[in-house]
Amino acid sequence: MSTPSRFKKDKEIVAEYESQVKEIRAQLVEQQKCLEQQTEMRVQLLQDLQDFFRKKAEIETEYSRNLEKLAERFMAKTRSTKDHQQYKKDQNLLSPVNCWYLLLNQVRRESKDHATLSDIYLNNVIMRFMQISEDSTRMFKKSKEIAFQLHEDLMKVLNELYTVMKTYHMYHAESISAESKLKEAEKQEEKQIGRSGDPVFHIRLEERHQRRSSVKKIEKMKEKRQAKYSENKLKSIKARNEYLLTLEATNASVFKYYIHDLSDLIDCCDLGYHASLNRALRTYLSAEYNLETSRHEGLDIIENAVDNLEPRSDKQRFMEMYPAAFCPPMKFEFQSHMGDEVCQVSAQQPVQAELMLRYQQLQSRLATLKIENEEVKKTTEATLQTIQDMVTIEDYDVSECFQHSRSTESVKSTVSETYLSKPSIAKRRANQQETEQFYFMKLREYLEGSNLITKLQAKHDLLQRTLGEGHRAEYMTTRPPNVPPKPQKHRKSRPRSQYNAKLFNGDLETFVKDSGQIIPLIVESCIRFINLYGLQHQGIFRVSGSQVEVNDIKNSFERGENPLADDQSNHDINSVAGVLKLYFRGLENPLFPKERFNDLISCIRIDNLYERALHIRKLLLTLPRSVLIVMRYLFAFLNHLSQYSDENMMDPYNLAICFGPTLMPVPEIQDQVSCQAHVNEIVKTIIIHHETIFPDAKELDGPVYEKCMAGDDYCDSPYSEHGTLEEVDQDAGTEPHTSEDGMTRFQTL
The missing domain is CATH 1.10.287 (Helix Hairpins)
Incomplete structure (x- = not known):
């Protein structure tokens, strides 16, 4: 390589090195700016938190004062009353007055709690944020000093690398130059030796002597250049080794700084920040949670007083408060006239x-x-x-109004759906x-x-x-003699000894086939009894009956008897309902087969209820005829029962909760919680839309549930008329009794 080319190459190498070093310098400066900016953001965040809690403390203080004024205003009105004197004496108040006093005490309690909360914000939480801000600034300054030292050390390493690199390039260039001169000397020597080999008989003695002298000079020059080359070559090798060692050390130093030292510097800036902020915010949480705990304790006291709102005991206390007014007067005595001594008839x-x-x-x-x-x-x-x-x-639950979401709905739009605004x-x-x-x-x-x-x-x-x-x-x-209801004709049940199929804990298909009972007698009899005496019974199927009576009724059915055949309501309605649930719960194969479970659950995805009902119908029509008839009979009864939900409190959803686990148990491999909700929704859909789902008597020959099982004299319910599915759905959320209906029912009772 020629000298100009070599110089050009050296300049390019130096320029590339300087560009790389310049980039590192810029990075170091940018790193420092980022750390400084992060500290400023933290300080600003902490300042915002201080301002926020300072303002919140002011609000809590103002709220506390207003609560105290509110309590004092109404307490002042009651201090002179007789109720207050009685309260001071023995605290034996009428339950509504007791609730009123507890409400005022709760307001005072909340006033003190909010004043305490304000004090905690001002003298605890805000002080913590101030300390964190000071600590963050101090930590940044300390970290900045260390960072400057690391930057200086890193630049020294880079400068050292530059010096070693320049030395290596210099010695390597001298080595190349010495090598070139040595080669030139070798060429001159070869040329001179070639001349000495020519025939000497034509050369004069003087000229021959000059040639020998020239050869010796060339040999001496070659030896000098050889020595110079060897010296420069050795220096070049040593310089290259030193350069490579320094290069490795420099790369290691740079790598360590970027991978480890920078992380340590950031940790220094973060030292204690997150932990201190955690403690400060947990102080806030502790204050708020304790406020809620105190509030709940006061509300629990009020709730207990509300539970004790008892008219009978209040009546007794009220009369005791005014004994002179409510004490019976003395009996009137016979006032004889003019000495008449006879005082009896x-x-x-x-x-x-x-x-x-x-x-x-x-x-x-x-x-x-x-x-x-x-x-x-x-x-x-x-x-x-x-x-x-x-x-x-129970229309007082307003929990839906407090369900927070990320939507921008106003509170007013939520509250508009509450009880007071319903048509x-x-x-x-x-x-x-x-x-x-x-x-x-x-x-x-x-x-x-x-x-x-x-x-x-x-x-x-x-x-x-x-x-x-x-x-x-x-x-x-x-x-007055009661007009007995017209008895329904019952089919006679043959004794259990005439068939072998198990009633309880047995298979429905096998039992129907063996017994000849299209609707098992226990199902028909229990449903008829509830139809006669339990349609308006509050909590039917939800309230447990007597276990002794349940066992007695069960054993009677097991013996082939019908303990509910007579037309007298001498059985507890909850026990009869319990027997019906017990029968379906004990079936060897559930009424809804396990193999159809996933198919039925998948119907939940269908939002349109009518289409969902049609899909369920399609699935159920694949079941055996005997099972389908029992299903149709049962769900027609449950639909009829749900029409009295205003009296019995058992709407289709509540009935589904009671019968879902019984008729359609969730397989063990499935998630019990989530699947049970789906099961209840399926059963609810079948109860509401049973007429759509199950085929009528023309399509499926077999017994059909009758709403009036005791004749026309018994059917005085406003629901006795058969309505369409749409009419039932439309009337589901309205009051079932018009004024005329209500008067008729009361007169009937």
């Missing part, structure tokens, strides 16, 4: 016959009045129960007021009747005592 002749006739008339009149008044009492009690059901409906509130209020009016009318009628009975009974008893035992007539208060 005289039964001597001739008034004895008149008294006897009057006694008999009173006896007859009392019998009639008591029967009439007993009927009025029953109607009054039934009406009162209806009112209590209306006013105790049915006006109808409910009107229905309640009309029922109350009917109740007070009947109550007045009952009280007037009972007052009359009391007066007549007193006269009757006095006459009875006067006339003596010999003239006492037999008297019994009888109830």
Whole structure:
């Protein structure tokens, strides 16, 4: 390589090195800027947190003051009342007044708690953020000093590499130059030797002597150049070795700085930041959680007082508070006139016959009045129960209003769906007021009747005592004869000894085939009993019955008997319902076969309920005829039962919760929690849309469930008329009784 080319190459190498070093310098500067920027962002974040909690503390303080003013305002109104004096004396208050005092105490408690919360924010949480900010700034300064030292050390290493590289290039260039001169000397020597080999007889002696002298000079020059080359070659090798060693060390230093030292520097800047911030925010969480705990403790006290809102005990306390007003007065004594000493009814002749006739008339009149008044009492009690059901409906859960999401819905849009804004509130209020009016009318009628009975009974008893035992007539208060419901014709069940299939814990298909009972007697009989006596029974299938009675009924069916065949409701309705559930729960193969479980669950994906019902119908039509008939019978009954949900509190969803695990158990390999919710939804769909899902009697020959199982005299329900599936769905969320229906039901009761 020529000298100009070599110089050009050296310049390119140096330029490349300087460019790389320049890039590293820029990176180091940028790193420092990033660390500084991160510290500034942290300080700003901590400042924002301080401002936030300072403002929140102000709000909590203001809120605390307002709560205290609110409590004081209403407490001042009650201090002079008799209730307050009673509260100070023995704290034996009427339950509503007790709730009121507890509400005021809860407001005071919340006032103190929020004042405490404000103090914690100001004197604890904010101070922590200030300390973290100071620590972060100090840590950055310390880390910055270390970073400068590391940068200087790194630049020294890079400068050392540059020096060694230049030395290597210099010695290598001198080695190449010495080698070139040596080769030139060797060429001159070869040329001179070639001349010495020519014939000497033509050369003069003097010229021959000159040639020998020239050869010697060339040899000496070659030796010098050889020595110089060897020296430069050795220096070049040593310089190259030193360069390679320094290069390796430099790369290792740079790698260590970027991979390890930088991470350590960032850790130095972060030292204690996250842990301190964790402690500060946990102080906030602890304060808030303790605020909630204190609040819940106070609310639990109020909830306990609400649970103890008891009219009977309040009535007793109220009367005890005003004994002079409610204490019965002294009996009126007979005030004789002008010395008349007789103070009892005289039964001597001739008034004895008149008294006897009057006694008999009173006896007859009392019998009639008591029967009439007993009927009025029953109607009054039934009406009162209806009112209590209306006013105790559990419509107070507003948890949906507090379900937070990332959407931008306003609170107002959520609250608009609450109880007070529902269109049915006006109808409910009107229905309640009309029922109350009917109740007070009947109550007045009952009280007037009972007052009359009391007066007549007193006269009757006095006459009875006067006339003596010999003239006492037999008297019994009888109830009006009940018209027995028209019994439904039952098919006779043959004894269990005539067939071998197991009833409980057996197979439904096998039992139907062996017994000849298209609908197992236990299913038909239990459903008929509930139809007659339990459609309006609150909590049917949800409330457990007597285990002893359940076992007795079960054993009777096992023996081939029908313990529910008579038309008397001498069995507990919950026990009968328990027997029906026990039968289906114990089937060897569930009513919904396990092999159809996944197919049925997949129907949940169909959002359109009508299409879902059609898909379920398609799946169920593949089941055996005997199973399908029992399904149709059962779900028609459950649909009928759900139509009385306002009385029995068992709408299709609640019934599905009770029957889902029984009819369609979740396989063990499936997720029990998530699958059970899907099972309940499937069963609910079948209950609501049973007419769409199951074929009618024309398509599937077999017994069909009848809503009226006791004849026309029994069917006085507003649901007795068969309606379409759409009508049932539309009326599902409305009040079931119009005013006229309600009056008819009360009069029937």
